[in-house]
Amino acid sequence: MLPFDMPQDTDIAWCPGCGNFPLLNILKMALRDLGKDPKEVVIASGIGQAAKMPQYVDAHMFNGLHGRSIPTAMGIKLANRSLTVIAESGDGDIYGEGGNHLLHVARRNPDITVLVHNNMVYGLTKGQASPTSEEGMKNPIQPDGVIVEPFNPMAVAISVDVPFVARANVSDVAQAKDIIKQAISFKGFSMVDLFVPCVVFNKTNTYQWFKEHTHPVSENYDPTDRVAAFQLALETDKLPLGVIYRNDSRELYEDRLGIGEVPPYKREFSEEAFQEVLAGYR
Amino acid sequence: MPKFSKDISIVVGGAAGQGVQTVEAALVRILKDAGYGVSACKEYMSRVRGGSNSVQIRLSSARVPRRAYIRRIDFLLALDAPALEHLRWRIGEGTTVFAEKASADMGGICRFIDTPMLRFAMEAGGNPIYANSAALGVILGVIGIPSEEAETYLTKVFSRKGDDIVEKNIEALRKGHAFGKHAAYAENIEVPLVPDDGKKDDLLVDGTTALGIGAIAGGCDFISSYPMSPATGVLAFLAQNAKRCGIVVDQAEDEISAINAGLGASYAGARAMVTTSGGGFDLMQEGVSLAGMIETPIVIHIGQRPGPATGLPTRTEQGDLNLALYSGHGEFSRAIFAPGNPAEAIGSMERAFDTADAYQIPVFILSDQYFLDAVSTIDSKEIVRLPIRRNIVKTQAEYLRYALTTDGLSPRGVPGYGDGLVCVDSDEHDESGHITESFEVRRAMMDKRSRRLDALRDEAVIPHAFDNLEGAETAVVSWGSNRGVVEESLTRLGSRKLGGLHFSQVFPINPAVETLLSGKRIIVVENNHSGQFADLLVRELGVKVSRRILKSTGEPFCVEELMDELEPEA
Numbered sequence: 001m002l003p004f005d006m007p008q009d010t011d012i013a014w015c016p017g018c019g020n021f022p023l024l025n026i027l028k029m030a031l032r033d034l035g036k037d038p039k040e041v042v043i044a045s046g047i048g049q050a051a052k053m054p055q056y057v058d059a060h061m062f063n064g065l066h067g068r069s070i071p072t073a074m075g076i077k078l079a080n081r082s083l084t085v086i087a088e089s090g091d092g093d094i095y096g097e098g099g100n101h102l103l104h105v106a107r108r109n110p111d112i113t114v115l116v117h118n119n120m121v122y123g124l125t126k127g128q129a130s131p132t133s134e135e136g137m138k139n140p141i142q143p144d145g146v147i148v149e150p151f152n153p154m155a156v157a158i159s160v161d162v163p164f165v166a167r168a169n170v171s172d173v174a175q176a177k178d179i180i181k182q183a184i185s186f187k188g189f190s191m192v193d194l195f196v197p198c199v200v201f202n203k204t205n206t207y208q209w210f211k212e213h214t215h216p217v218s219e220n221y222d223p224t225d226r227v228a229a230f231q232l233a234l235e236t237d238k239l240p241l242g243v244i245y246r247n248d249s250r251e252l253y254e255d256r257l258g259i260g261e262v263p264p265y266k267r268e269f270s271e272e273a274f275q276e277v278l279a280g281y282r
Numbered sequence: 283m284p285k286f287s288k289d290i291s292i293v294v295g296g297a298a299g300q301g302v303q304t305v306e307a308a309l310v311r312i313l314k315d316a317g318y319g320v321s322a323c324k325e326y327m328s329r330v331r332g333g334s335n336s337v338q339i340r341l342s343s344a345r346v347p348r349r350a351y352i353r354r355i356d357f358l359l360a361l362d363a364p365a366l367e368h369l370r371w372r373i374g375e376g377t378t379v380f381a382e383k384a385s386a387d388m389g390g391i392c393r394f395i396d397t398p399m400l401r402f403a404m405e406a407g408g409n410p411i412y413a414n415s416a417a418l419g420v421i422l423g424v425i426g427i428p429s430e431e432a433e434t435y436l437t438k439v440f441s442r443k444g445d446d447i448v449e450k451n452i453e454a455l456r457k458g459h460a461f462g463k464h465a466a467y468a469e470n471i472e473v474p475l476v477p478d479d480g481k482k483d484d485l486l487v488d489g490t491t492a493l494g495i496g497a498i499a500g501g502c503d504f505i506s507s508y509p510m511s512p513a514t515g516v517l518a519f520l521a522q523n524a525k526r527c528g529i530v531v532d533q534a535e536d537e538i539s540a541i542n543a544g545l546g547a548s549y550a551g552a553r554a555m556v557t558t559s560g561g562g563f564d565l566m567q568e569g570v571s572l573a574g575m576i577e578t579p580i581v582i583h584i585g586q587r588p589g590p591a592t593g594l595p596t597r598t599e600q601g602d603l604n605l606a607l608y609s610g611h612g613e614f615s616r617a618i619f620a621p622g623n624p625a626e627a628i629g630s631m632e633r634a635f636d637t638a639d640a641y642q643i644p645v646f647i648l649s650d651q652y653f654l655d656a657v658s659t660i661d662s663k664e665i666v667r668l669p670i671r672r673n674i675v676k677t678q679a680e681y682l683r684y685a686l687t688t689d690g691l692s693p694r695g696v697p698g699y700g701d702g703l704v705c706v707d708s709d710e711h712d713e714s715g716h717i718t719e720s721f722e723v724r725r726a727m728m729d730k731r732s733r734r735l736d737a738l739r740d741e742a743v744i745p746h747a748f749d750n751l752e753g754a755e756t757a758v759v760s761w762g763s764n765r766g767v768v769e770e771s772l773t774r775l776g777s778r779k780l781g782g783l784h785f786s787q788v789f790p791i792n793p794a795v796e797t798l799l800s801g802k803r804i805i806v807v808e809n810n811h812s813g814q815f816a817d818l819l820v821r822e823l824g825v826k827v828s829r830r831i832l833k834s835t836g837e838p839f840c841v842e843e844l845m846d847e848l849e850p851e852a
Binding site for chain 1: 482483484485486487491495498499501503504506523525526527528530531532534535536538539540542543544545546547548549550551552553554568569572576662670672674696697698699701702703704705706707708709715716717
């Protein structure tokens with residue numbers, strides 16, 4: 001067994017052929033490549049098939065509530081900045097239920113990595129449209145097809161200056177692993193949108209479809225050009241893969257808050273500080 | 283020739299923006315520094331300018347000031363005509379009113395002193411805004427506190443606005459002071475209170491500050507919250523002390539984020555809290571349920587205000603006991619505190635953090651607008667300090683976050699401390715914290731999460747008995763902010779038939795309470811419409827509640843009103 005591997009007999013709740021399987025391997029490889037110790041890694045997730053990921057990784061886990069993996073991950077990081085903190089969930093969880101958190105935690109810029117399993121459908125609730133479902137997709141709730149515009153996570157992330165925005169396809173193991181490694185190593189709020197096909201409920205956006213509808217960004221592409229990145233993010237006929245946007249100049253929320261290395265549970269209560277507070281009210 | 287012996291009630295009324303609260307802040311500080319026991323409370327409209335607001339300040343030569351809201355006004359300073367109208371129901375024969383002559387016809391119901399505060403303001407600074415400093419001068423002149431005391435205070439407060447502003451305020455103050463001094467002489471007003479020098483070491487705090495001090499004393503490391511009246515002050519207090527005390531303060535995008543971030547921080551080993559009001563708490567409820575499931579401590583302060591929905595945003599009510607008691611889906615353990623005075627607020631907050639960590643549960647503090655805004659002096663010695671017991675263990679390699687134990691409590695590890703992995707799951711989980719659908723495990727975990735309620739109940743704070751409860755036929759029961767008003771009412775009624783019992787912890791209820799109430803007629807006083815605590819007492823103890831004295835207008839009870847209600851029982 002390698003680090004981050006769960007025991008062989010772990011019962012995995014995903015369907016055979018699910019895109020989450022290759023991603024599970026990619027994530028574990030990326031963490032091993034980075035030399036991470038499972039004892040320093042926390043994966044916070046929400047609810048859904050994607051959010052079960054930490055159940056199958058041998059590391060610290062906070063499998064919390066639907067849509068809340070990002071604020072939870074931020075809270076963990078602010079309480080112990082020496083931990084490597086990953087928030088991981090599906091597109092419905094992070095772009096839908098937790099959309100507000102994505103926007104506003106990005107503004108704060110804590111050093112956490114957000115991995116979004118984007119399968120363009122709701123899996124666990126059985127086949128309803130997700131925020132990234134394409135217009136026209138027929139499903140039990142929109143029998144005549146989806147009539148709302150899909151959410152564009154890349155464009156939104158760039159617009160709120162998420163300082164590391166990337167997209168990968170789990171079919172391309174090498175690229176996906178490389179991007180996840182870059183995201184985890186990035187000092188700041190990093191987000192990777194991962195194409196992870198749902199083989200049961202999404203018969204349109206299949207492994208084959210993602211292969212045909214994506215292309216890697218060109219070699220001379222400069223992700224630090226925010227306007228160019230936004231333009232690239234608006235391309236929808238063929239979806240770009242790679243690091244779409246990167247801004248290395250943003251200060252960390254932890255630093256701005258003045259958070260030190262010693263986590264609170266090791267902190268000594270300062271009676272002196274307390275008495276100073278009281279003195280202000282005498 | 284009015285003489286005042288025990289305590290004096292001063293009320294300042296005016297529109298929002300006229301500086302009524304500035305007068306209150308100045309007066310309580312100056313009176314406190316002069317050695318008086320002081321308390322104050324306020325009522326105000328949900329607007330930034332206009333309307334009619336008021337503050338009540340009580341000063342006393344007694345060490346412990348009377349803190350309750352009372353109808354009686356000894357001195358009223360009305361900064362505008364609507365203030366007199368707004369406060370007319372509280373003006374009586376004993377009231378001395380300082381106001382502009384032209385402003386109202388008081389029909390001889392009180393002693394009216396034509397006080398040209400506006401003229402003083404115009405003469406001093408050419409702007410009506412200085413009328414509040416003139417008013418401050420008037421009352422200090424009447425009481426007989428030298429103007430210099432206030433000048434030092436005003437210089438400090440207004441210095442950042444520039445010397446010109448400071449000077450104009452001081453000039454207005456002096457004009458008012460000379461007037462007040464003369465008026466006291468001319469009208470034979472004597473305020474023969476002897477300040478007690480022993481009180482210099484006392485603290486002057488409002489409920490908000492007391493809760494904030496309690497949070498610091500309780501070792502709070504983290505707060506994430508979204509502003510909502512009247513609970514925002516606790517967030518602001520901790521923000522202002524964050525650097526000094528090493529507290530992480532995060533202003534969240536919404537209450538949902540706040541509590542989930544708090545639980546993340548708590549999971550990682552921080553003592554975390556959130557502060558909000560009922561409406562904001564509605565959004566937090568999923569987090570309460572999560573805290574119950576993952577057995578992760580969190581302290582939740584709900585500063586109550588009248589609902590439903592937006593209700594009366596700046597008014598007071600005790601309407602959210604049931605909300606706290608039943609919040610969050612599913613069944614799990616919790617504790618709810620409801621302090622009744624500032625010292626109790628400090629102690630309750632410490633106890634809340636201690637209880638949350640000891641039992642790995644969500645713990646509530648219920649306050650309300652009246653309580654949070656009410657200021658008073660407290661004896662520093664009243665502050666009870668609890669040791670900070672985090673109950674965090676260094677994990678071993680085979681650590682199980684939810685190890686089954688006899689008392690239902692598993693040793694709590696945090697990520698990064700020890701060789702174990704700390705896994706928590708909002709799904710039903712096994713001992714390792716991983717998802718399960720085993721009915722056997724479910725049964726064990728439900729029992730685990732519920733069993734601690736027995737210990738919580740046995741350790742619940744015994745309510746405060748007063749006014750000879752033991753020998754009384756009738757127990758007047760209250761909780762939270764009503765402690766002061768009931769204490770004063772019973773003292774003034776002086777009936778041996780009535781005794782008081784105040785709960786600063788409302789859930790769970792210590793079984794010893796049964797003995798305290800045994801054989802007594804029970805009256806419950808609550809600031810809500812249905813008697814939520816009375817219902818809880820009936821449910822928990824099987825007692826009969828004979829009478830409920832309730833008020834849900836958005837105002838606190840005042841002493842005279844409660845005395846009228848209790849008179850037939852006395």
